[in-house]
Amino acid sequence: MSNPYKEIFSVPGTKAFSAAGFLARLPIAMAPIGIVAMLSQTHGEYWLAGAVSATFALTNALIAPQVSRLVDRFGQAAVLTPATIVSVLAFLALIAATHQGWPVWTLFASAFLAAAMPSMPAMLRARWTELFRDRPELNTAFAFESAADELVYIAGASLSVGLAVALFPQAGMLISTAFLAVGTLAFVLQRATEPAVRHVAGSAPQKSAIRLRPVQIITLALVFVGATFATAEVSAVAITKDLGQPNAASLVIGVYAIGSFVVGLVLGALNPRMALQKQLMIAVAVLALTALPLPFAGTVPLLAFAVFVSGIAISPTFITAFGLVERRVPAAMLTEGVTWVTTGIGIGMALGAFVAGWAVDNFGAQNGFWVSVAAGLGAALTIGIGQRVLAGQDPDDGIGALAQAAE
Template structure:
């Protein structure tokens, strides 16, 4: 019997755009830590390195949704290629200015320009949504597969970025991240058959996708969730350092991502029924509860076990989040809606890492785990308070589903494209 994963990847073009998405997402976990490693090696100024990393994150948080909004209107190819070229130019300027010891303000200018980097994960998920519109089981499996890809990126990316910058030359990590971004985006946008058809300006009435009440709840919860992730990374590095094994922190954090990766793979095999909003609330609460053992760990082996267990709730919650975005955001703004969740995470990571660093400096590494614990409680509170906004999901007409440019209707055999065209023809006739 074929698995659900083999079934979704049998869709024409699916393997190609998913592979391109993996490549294009590598900078997500490589660029920030690569800049920190580069600046600390070149100047020894960790304060400057941290400030530049925060600038990168906040710039992407501000510009990412705007780039995705233009993608919904004009298509992935027309928007992503120029945006990526701007981002790559900014990365090049950042590397040159750091290597040439230009004034600090030039570093921040170029770091801000890097924020044009597109949310490649949102672009890939939008393609899955176009292919499997009206097929919730297949879409659930596709989102699970992408969640696994996210975790693979966060397992491999920091190892590559830090390893190259320390073993080769300081700029190697960010340089490789830029190469991955350019290759991944241009490969993805070359695949026109699976690109979602853009929506005309008339379909974008009502302002930003963030005006959807359900999306507001998801983004608010993701700010708290991002704070949990950001704090977890900082505190774990500090804890390993306090134990005398700072280098082991990357392995411990990889175990955290591995737990999420395995859970995401299994979650994609399940055919779940019932209210996804309730499932999402349970997932957020599970993430909060999984922070309790971290307050009690006293050594790295126990920490690794606790983080593996904590990681099990991440991917299923993320998959359910994407399903809720797909339900609550108008189809014409789907890519923007997905990107807003990434923006929430980025803002939360910046806040959580800063708060965790302050607590570690003031009270020690073990006390620092109170920060992700508090962030988890906050995320659970937001989920409970916003539950009513997430159900029932608003209903949308079948004709509003953004199909891919070609191939999807031939794959699923349901002739959705024909029915959409017929609906458009009927509307024109009535007009």
């Protein structure tokens, strides 16, 4: 049996842009936690560290789709270069402000400007789509990207905090910024695999991808999925602390990501032929069902096992969601469409962490997982209700006319 991953990487340029893209997207995980680690050590105030980190994360969630919309219109190299320069300079200003003790407002201003950081997962998926559009290899490529995203979140956050603690407070942010600069430069220099710019015909201005109903449905569903991801992390930390084994939190969180990572790679190798909207429905249904035992896991081994099982549907959800975006969004706005979906994940993680933290504070560590249960049901309901639209059977979804106009 042939190795599907070997096949997709046999195409010239794929290994190079994947390696560069992996470096360039490490800051997605490193920067938010790196800001917290840096400021909590230098200023001694967790509220300030959290507020500056949230300023960066939420602003990036709003700006990244606009950057991607410009990429769809003008190309990756033309937009990623200035956006990354702005982000890198702003990160350096934030590091300097922390080291030099500049006024607090400079921290927030730097974090706001650093949010110009582009969505590298969207750029990578756009390149894979350009190479394998309407071919089964695309599902394998998306499976690889979902696995790589898992690795970024596993390694990036740990690396950022570890450097800040082991070396000096700004170390994690310095390395994160270097990865962003070097990785993006190496990525944009590879012009041979850069997607072609496709314009929508006619004089009317191109609408935003978020106005397309499939993008709205998938983005909302992944807000719920992101909430389950963050809730697992917050609740695992709280429960292991209550059980007197706080060091076990990293193990529990690790098996959560590992389960998702392994299943995602397997799914990419199998390449099932079932309709993508049905695959997504199954994935979110499994996500909802496997969340049900979480509030009842009362020991570390049971918690680790329950979290491992609940994580198996994360990567399949992401793989099929991005596959549906590729099918239901015109090529002229694909990068923006993918970015909105990744933004949904980020927003869900921020909201999930907040709500789970509130639940833990008010109702106890074990009850934080009820947020996962509710979020899983929300994802399943959203995808279930949107099946006709995701299947392309709804005449009012607006996709047909746009697809005919796009070239």
